[in-house]
Amino acid sequence: MNYNKIFTKNIKNSFSNIGQSGNLKVSKVMNLLQDIAVEYSFKLKISSMDLAPQKIFWVISRYQIEINNSAKLNEDLSMSVWRSNHKNLYDLRWFKIETADKQEIANAVGAWVIIDKTTGYPRHLNKFMTKEMLIENRVDVKIFFQNLKIIDNADIQEVFKIRINDLDFNKHVNNSAYVEWAIEALPESILMNYQPWKINVTYLKESFYPGKILSKAQTNTFTLNSTTHHSIVSENKNLELARIQIIWKPI
Secondary structure (H helix, E strand, O other): OOOOOOEEEEEEOOHHHEOOOOOEOHHHHHHHHHHHHHHHHHHOOOOHHHHHHHOEEEEEEEEEEEEOOOOOOOOEEEEEEEEEEEOOOEEEEEEEEEEOOOOEEEEEEEEEEEEEOOOOOEEOHHHOOOHHHOOEOOOOOOOOOOOOOOOOOOOEEEEEEOOHHHEOOOOOEOHHHHHHHHHHOOOHHHHOOEEEEEEEEEEOOOOOOOOEEEEEEEOOOHHHHOEEEEEEEEOOOOOEEEEEEEEEEEO
């Protein structure tokens, strides 16, 4: 098998993908990326189900997503994913969503890590992958791995209840829920006039049902550079679960 091959699939842009602004919802983009990443991992026989007998599993460490253009209802879209590794620890999945005429709708890169179910610690990729699967990354990812801003003066705080619907197959809160909590805490003046353009997420801790989270946001930078900074915190344990930065553009 060619482990460096780009995997592509075609989809229709469905009604549920489109938000009030007429553009793709961030959560839907993230779910589309997750779906094709999982399908790709099954084809490569490195899915969480393939790894389960070895008592290891994948978790996502960080995401960088850029949504550049909107897509029409029922428009034919092409989704592509390919992978590389970084420092024998991060399995990078690269994504692109395009129209039939090659107009880029979105691009993204996500970093997945193998976790030992017994110890809870990350494991090196070469312990579970052959040499030909360890495709060395040739793209500069220094910016991707930079630490996101720590909120020092949150001007918005909103509590959300973790729903059973927020959980994925592994009974963890799905990665898209953290971004939804960040966005939903923001005021109408932003949400009705701007749309997320560049989204950076660092996942720090897992969260589970039942429970509540506190979505903190710092928006005083918005007037300067259209950027909001977010921290998702476990309300009862006061643990930071995710750190998010969103750059917005006018609708």
